[in-house]
Amino acid sequence: MASVPAVLKSEWTKIRTVSSTSWTLVSALVVTVAVSAALCALMKSQFDDLKPAERLTFDPTFISFSGMVLGQLAMVVFGVLVVGTEYSSGMIRTSLAAVPQRATFLFSKLLVATALALVVGMATSFLSFFLGQALLGPHRTTIGEPNVLRAVFGAGLYMALIALFSMGVATMLRSSMLSLGILMPFFFLISQILSAVPGAKKVARYFPDQAGSKIMQVVPNAMNSEPPPYGPWAGLGIMALWVIVALVGGYLVLKKRDA
């Protein structure tokens, strides 16, 4: 059997020696923090224009993660490329000849990439939170308030799970272009639009990003929205189920199909 620490070391070398790793992860951090900061600054100046109901349910924690809608797309690209370039470059055959145990190969790769995504995700969420709160001025909250630390910590987890989900999908589809072509419009358009359409809302709230992002909310009905029928951790659990399905699917494809 292949030595797992050796395979982990090898996968770490793979990930740190390609330029896509740094530009996707830096983008995820910069875009999330910058867009969140801009929206926090805007919210501070517009706060008095909000409707009373919106003012009552104002969630300063959640607003400081509002840039994640864009920033997560870079995480999707990171996750897709980690797996997809093995296929597009033809490296997969070399890799599997070196590590023929499919499970060891795949899960070592995913473990290394997810750990890295988690570190970047946590850095992003804490930076985004503290910068956002500083810009919100009188409307800010603090990390010591109830549930705030859970939301900030959860935002980091959310980013890692988005990356892991993308890796699972890319393993199933065995193509970067196809995976990005499905995941980008899904997270950026379809999920966002459907969650705003009255009829589709009830289904859309079980989508991985919609369910998972509830962990970042401290006020369940933030901005006078309809609260979901599940709590924040259950929401993250729903997202985790999606991730598990994608990973099982990816593993089965890798195991059964010819490389």
Next chain:
Amino acid sequence: MIELAGLTKRFGSKTAVDDLSFQVRPGVVTGFLGPNGAGKSTTMRMMLDLDNPTSGSVRIDGRHYRDLDEPLKYIGALLDAKSMHGGRSAYNNLLCLAQSNRIPERRVAEVLDTVGLTAVAKKKSKGFSLGMGQRLGIASALLGDPEILMFDEPVNGLDPEGIHWIRNLMKALAAEGRTIFVSSHLMSEMALTADHLIVIGQGRLLADTSMADFIRQNSRSFVRLRSPQWEHLLDVLARNGITVTQTADGALEVDNGRIERLGELAAQHQIVLHELSGQQASLEEAFMQMTAGSVEYHAHSDTGHGPPPAPAANWGESYRAKAQGPAGNVTAERSASDGEGV
């Protein structure tokens, strides 16, 4: 030692590899020969457990590939030039492979030196030419210092110097007692490097023989005659009970003919000869005859209707007509290279 037993691979209704059984023995270069689409690459991928066989099995020193500890230390393989991440440097591409099989990092520099890529070790491999990519692939095969080496079409895209280099490399590796399994669609290439020959066509085993036997059995010798009085000559030969075949370019060929006797006959009857030469059919031709029935992709230049010409009869003919001059090059080169000693 690699053993294939009843290896079969079907893609839908198409059978790519059909009940293939053979052994690859250590210490020799085994050539794996077949026309394009014969199933060579599919067979090699199954040997490395990259493709799942429909039935049958491959054993490497008695074990299945996936049961090998750190397989790069047993088998090194070059499958195709494009099997590395282009955005990573040559050095790092090899480093991540080395690490996965706990091969010391110094081997990376060693194999890069062996294949002559030290100067571009830090360059991204996407800028590499086909030949450099091929060398990088060979470096990855050598990384674990394995007892068994597999090369799929290693001379593809190499310049003459590169081809020469890889031939010598394979011979040197075999001389160290390693098992070398190398595929090609060129008989001439095999004749220069291989000691043993496995020929497949449409996924089926056509021959499993030593190179020497193959040459003995398949190199047809004949005498070629050219004469402006060829009708007279035909007549004379027929009267002396000599069977003649006439080629498309007007020459006459006598299988296993004795060159002295034919010359004397012509002189007796005062027939002018423009050519009287002893010939050996090339191995390329023998290979094409053998696989003619199983060539998957025929090129057809005729635009007319009707069925394509029966390949077995026409392949050798057209080749000989085009080749002009002695067709015994391969054999000659082969004996020359044998003389150098392996």
